[in-house]
Amino acid sequence: MMTPTTPPPPREALAYLRAKGYKIAWDYRDLWKEEHVRAFTVAKAMTQELLMEIRQAVDAALAEGKTFKQFQDELEPLLGKRGWLGKVLMEDGAMVELGTPRRLKIIYDTHMRTARAAGQWVRIERNKAALPYLRYGLGPSREHRLQHVQWEGLILPVDAPFWDTHLPPNGWGCRCRVRQMTERQASQRGGVSEAPEQKTTLWENRRTGKVEEVPVGIDPGWNVHPGKARLSHTQTLGKEKDIEFRSIVGTIR
Template sequence: MQPVPFLEAMQYAQLKKIVLPDEFYSLDLRTRHYASTVSFLTSLEQINTVMHAINKSIVDGSTFQDFKDLVADKGIDLPESYLDNVFRTNIQSAYAHGRWQQQQRNKVAKPYLMYSAIDDSRVRPSHLAMNRIVRHIDDPFWLIWYPPNGFRCRCTVIALTEKQALKYCITSDEDLPDIAVDLGWSTSPASFGDLSSLVDQKIADSLLDKTFLLEQKQLIQAEWTASDKLKSLLAPMNDQSRNLFETITKKVIPLDPNIRPSAIKVLIDYVMGNDAALTAYLSKEPISMAEQVLRRWLVADMTQIQAVAKNTADVVTGSVSLSYVASLQVGQTITLDFPLMLAASNTDVVIKVENAVGLGIDLEQLNAGQGVLFEIGISFEVVSVEMVSGKLVYMLKVIANL
């Protein structure tokens, strides 16, 4: 990828503040537009080196190989798959912001935009479905779908004159594809900053269905609220948790570069016993849209980590607090509303889970200690409760994985 450099892209990239991963993922989604991080690194100096290499690539129009060589020359060892993700996502975001600004300035001459996806084996089906959609530059469609629309997204937008737009055919409301918005993604230049008043005006002026547009606005607002809530629920990082963060990251990122650092931070809170606030929040029935969004994020995050560190033991044994098991009775069925951490300890209350192979996150595979973290949605039946060698043992059997 060697795009023609332009000033707006360079300015956007160079003005972003360099922060540590846990700081970045504690920012609300609007503020993240102004920040950069590299989740595989825990040193500001190293992160700054990588981001400087990216900015140099933007200025020079250099290739991924040039970027990779520059990072390696600085003594920073990162998996190639993850470097590729960092490089392409940051380059695409910077150029998208620059392109958006240029198109806005030139919209009198070219008032229409056309979505352009790359039709090959790597393109996401949802992105391909939007290929050649033509809408007015002020249409609310671009508030939601101006690319990039995810990590490594290669889609772009082409500005058209009215004559060109008519030639390609302006996409009608009826012909717009029904595609779910990825609420975990928030770098669209059309949503840069707090655009609530602009969105309200565009909704009022649009010929599109107002109900649909209001729903999309509410979803975006819910994501911002969920991001702020997650920040308040997670414990502050210290030297011990930073070390564990680095250990787990080095293990999972090469296996799945798309795992979000916030997912690792949630896992760390459970491993280190900092889960009280998060568990209490998840135990409540979701009421608001933001609560539903946050729960959906956590389910998806734990599922991704579980996929690369799946428990292989059929029987898992560990200790839990007495308050958690006090109400359990034989024959009762329970479904996890929050992750359940089972690890060895010296307490007198033990849970033994049968039929557990393939479920839960094996911490040993992540170099994060001993134990298994069972994810939200798994259902158990309480098979027995009895005293064994002076310990109160609750025998559970997995009956469903929702």
């Protein structure tokens, strides 16, 4: 039974995580941006059974509010049985990290934060009539990226294009966040900000050879809005199912 002090499970974030399929990949760059919205992947986890165990651990951590230490302590014995702990020496002489503490922390942080961001966006959309603004805030990191510091306190409408690429998290280890605000709250904080100039830089994905523009201050691959991307994917699936349904019904005589 849930105690009064236990926070409720984050339903929207769990829905985002549980809607994903699986994708085996050697490198995180093998899947890109919106592809991570559709598929759960962990670089170098090369069997679906292994991916399923890691995903179940992430799911439990998200649903039950587990700390990274709890996540690590529960997952490591399972990974050990599958030989996916520590580092391994490849045939070409390269040393590859598998389930090291550093990588497990990245796995935990990345999946938890993106799921929560997607879940938060569902609530933002639901409440934007009463809370039409978002305020960018720095998280509890010891050090912050210069660009993220410059965005701290920025207040823009929920539908501002800026959030399409700059809704936190905005990179590996980024703990930035947004707070939804009423018009009065925004006014008390100085009013709506002028949207910052969105400078970009060219970046090459050496796994695919593709070159793209990435906003300055955003890690490559993180300039995607998980909430909107999931909504777009859901709408596309719905349209495909409608087309399939009409085609089947249309053949009945």
